[in-house]
Amino acid sequence: MVSPLLILCFSLPLLLFFFFQSRKTFKKPPLPPSGPIGLPIIGNLHQLDSSALYLQLWQLSKKYGPLFSLQLGLRPAIVVSSPKLAKEVLKDHDLECCGRPKLLSHQKLSYKGLEIAFSTYGDIWREIKKICVVHVLSSRRVPMFSSIRQFEVKQMIKKISEHASSSKVTNLNEVVMSLTSTIICRIAFGRSYEDEGTERSRFHGMLNECQAMWGTFFFSDYIPFLGWIDKLRGLHARLERIFKESDKLYQEVIGEHMDPNRKIPEYEDIVDVLLRLKKQGSLSIDLTNDHI
Secondary structure, X not given: OOOHHHHHHHHHHHHHHHHHHHHHHXXXXXXXXXXXXXXOOOEOHHHOOHHHHHHHHHHHHHHHOOEEEEEEOOEEEEEEOOHHHHHHHHHHOHHHHOOOOOOHHHXXXXXXXXXXXXXXXXXXXXXXXXXXXXXXXXOOOHHHHHHHHHHHHHHHHHHHHHHHHOOOOOOHHHHHHHHHHHHHHHHHOOOOOOOOOHHHHHHHXXXXXXXXXXXXXXXXXXXXXXOHXXXXXXXXXXXXXXXXXXXXXXXXXXXXXXXXXXXXXXXXXHHHHHHHHHHHOOOOOOOOOOOO
């Protein structure tokens, strides 16, 4: 009688042959022309410089054409570098290309993709977009905040003028960033953190940390089985700390807006609008504090 082990030894090579043949037969459609040749596992990651990535991709497009593919670890990526192709991708085929990769830091700091930038396309995203278009960024509401924008721009010009009068160097990057964050905070939260000492440091520290995390390379995003390296680098602990700090700040902002003794502002800020919609319960989704 023939041994089962012997049958297995003879049949295994045949099974493997048919498995790989089927992989070739039913493989996914080919990617666009490839870009620079990468290495096994890490792909082209070692060839990219995040500090000037847009310039690097432009240089690559001159060599490999307006459409080419890269391998970012185990993630395939496509680079589009011409207006014509960008229109075809972003307009003609927007539903196929509108998703974002679920990167660890983005998902964590956006409450698992609850907000409009990182939410998966679907019913929830469409409802969130509707809230933004109809209630937050409507043609009626945006002009309400024109006085805030005008005032803060005048303050910026006044600051630059004072520096010029005293021959003091002005860091335009800091000034413009301060203007942007002040306008956003006043429109979104109804307050500014620019001249509030400890609160200013706390808010801007949190903002800088969030931006740093969004731009940090996590092995788990591109080479999942090397995700343990992120823990050794302390990135998971840092990300968790930043999330807790930002969540605490957001909860404080919401608490201030829900305070019955709060002075009623002339115009609703964005948090006011969202809390009102939550209270009315007229939306197709259950609006929570995490969404807000």
